[in-house]
Amino acid sequence: MDIFLQQLINGLTIGSLYALVALGYTMVYGVMKLINFAHGDLVAFSAYVGLTIFTQFFGASAVSFVNVIIIFLLTAIIIAFVGVLLERLAYRPLRTAPRLSAVVSALGAALVIQNGIMLIWGPNMQIFPSDILPSTTWNISGVIMTFTQVCILVLSAVLMIALYFFINKTKIGTAIRATAIDQDAAKLMGINVNRIIMIIFVVGSMLGAIGGLFIGIYYRSLTFDMGWVYGLNAFIAAIIGGIGSIPGAMIGGLLLGLFNALIAGYISTQWAETLTFVLLIIILIVRPTGILGEKTAEKV
Amino acid sequence: MNKTTLIATIFILVMAVFPFTVDSAWLSIGITFLVFATVAFSQDIILGRAGVFNMGHAIFFGIGAYTTAILNVHFGLEIIATIPFAIIFPVIVAVVLAGPIIHLRGDYLLVATIGFNIIFEQVLSNDLFGLTGGPNGIFGIDVVRIFGYELFSDKAIYYMAFGLLLITLLIIRNLDNSRYGRALYYINKDEIAAKSMGINIPYYKLFAFALGAAIAGVAGSIFAIQYSAVSPESFSFMQSVMFFAIVLVGGSASLPGVIIGTFVMFVLPELFTEFKESRYLIFGAAMVLTMVLRPNGVWPATFGNIPKYLKEKALKVKPKGETK
DSSP, X not given: OHHHHHHHHHHHHHHHHHHHHHHHHHHHHHHHOOOOTTHHHHHHHHHHHHHHHIIIXXXXXXXXXXXXXXXXXXXXXXXXXXXXXXXXXXXXXXXXSOHHHHHHHHHHHHHHHHHHHHHHHOSSOEEOOTTSSOOOEEEETTEEEEHHHHHHHHHHHHHHHHHHHHHHHSHHHHHHHHHHHOHHHHHHTTOOHHHHHHHHHHHHHHHHHXXXXXXXXXXXEEOTTHHHHHHHHHHHHHHHHOTTOHHHHHHHHHHHHHHHHHXXXXXXXXXXXXXXXXXXXXXXXXXXXXXXXOOOOOOO | OOHHHXXXXXXXXXXXXXXXXXXXXXXXXXXXXXXXXHHHHHHIIIIIISOOOOOXXXXXXXXXXXXXXXXXXXXXXXXXXXXXXXXXXXXXXXXXXXHHHTTSOHHHHHHHHHHHHHHHHHHHHTTGGGTSOGGGOEEOOOOEEETTEEEOSHHHHHHHHHHHHHHHHHHHHHHHHSHHHHHHHHHHHOHHHHHHTTOOHXXXXXXXXXXXXXXXXXXXXXXXXXXXXXXXGGGSHHHHHHHHHHHHHHOTTOHHHHHHHHXXXXXXXXXXXXXXXXXXXXXXXXXXXXXXXXXXXXXOOEEEESOHHHHHHHHHHGGGTOOO
16 A cells, blocks of 8 residues: 555656646647647756756755745746747748648757757766755655655646636637637737747746756756657657647646556556557547547548 | 659669779668668658658568568578568558557657557567567578578678669559559548548558558668667667658658658768767758758659659540540
8 A cells, every 4th residue: 555655646746747748748739730849858958957057056055945946947938948949940930831841840859959968968867966955755654755746746736727727717828729729710819829829838848847857856867868758758648638638738647647657666667668658559549639638520 | 764764764873883883881881871761762652652640660670670680590590581571570560550540640640650669669678578689689690591692792782772672663663653552642632532532541541551561671671681680779769750751851752852861861970970979960950941941841742643644644545435
């Protein structure tokens, strides 16, 4: 039972991280119908940027609450800027082009970011310092919970609730939903589609940046090609929940995290990734639109 | 003789005499080029002609290579005898894997094939049934023997790869002129219209998958012969991305496009080893730039994949009341 509870906590932690990253995929897909393959690498990039900000500016000094917030904000702003740049350079010129051209462009952008990381920080593994967040742990009747885990769970929950209200209750959120349904109609209603897409990339990249920094703090080792792994997992989460649906990405992320943790706890870590992809394919065969995805009629 | 035929003839002649004009380093680059061009053409049948979003093509290439390696090393079969299996196994796998997912919409199909490729990679490096040799792969593949005569030189392997490329080009040419090729063309152009015309879409898409897999399988076999070893990283998801990109960057359903794509992705890095570090960065940037400037690829097919003379022939035939 203790193993189960422990894996539940671990799974929910990883799941929240997947959900944060998955939101970036799902929002871009919802509005632009494009798989943003570069998003995972952007997340990896954010971990490296966060690490550099930390070691360059806060290295020796004791890390305070304010400093941590500054690191997170700075990273999120930088990554949001990169995300917008990515959209401008690689996706905007291809909005009317054939679907696959945009996919190739996204893959190209992913390669650029991934290998840019390798050229800047080197091909070797980088280690995240352990003293960014306090290393307090709680032992609740045999189940160990770290301060980092609590931070991840609480902050991602807060962010997701905030995003939910942003999308559903604000004027910009309404415009985003309208653009997702029909870009041309949204344009006719006076919505600036370019600005909406920019907002999507800013929000998605910021959430991804927070996810990436937490991935760095939680796992502590960074490799330049880690973006593929987390990106693909987050992407699977988005598909499980129903790509294009924001609550779907959150549920998908949590479910995938739990699935991963339980497989690792009870079956084997060696085959965990394989089973994740088997799950993906089964879901695609049985219900391609995911849990919360709606069936869309093919446009003729 | 029109321009296309002329270019094709010159290309084939140059490739035929190439081994006699270069040293061994260039010869092995030549083999690499031929093998990867063949795989790219087979991907073009699936992606460019049938329009099926397949991002797991390295699976079929890998199954071909591993079939040859396993049958030769573990079961002592002659290389030549393994080649039929290197055709059949990829075809079986293609039909079994693609069958349940072939009805998926483009993006979902793309993701499913990525999933298959990653599962394939994991199966290889987790040493399934003790046959695949784990992360290091399989070493010590035998040389090719025909009637006891050993074909071990690079020149012999070059001509094997060259022969395969010619056969592939012939198959593609025949495909374009056939009922199957036209069905694929219409499915690619407008799936719903094709469906309402009575074209059995899953059947033709699976056919394209099977044909592409068969050709990629043989190419994999030659790849295994060239290096006399196979390992999982040659058939990774990244490799599939490369094949996917070659077809779309070069220009789908276009023979010169695929050749250019292969040259840029696999031959240029061999020539400029000094930028090996930043090679993928440059490729990534080139992929984005090409797509932005030429969304249909560098050298797109100008007339779908139905050659002009065939259309003219069809027009001439029709008035006589003959239907094909």
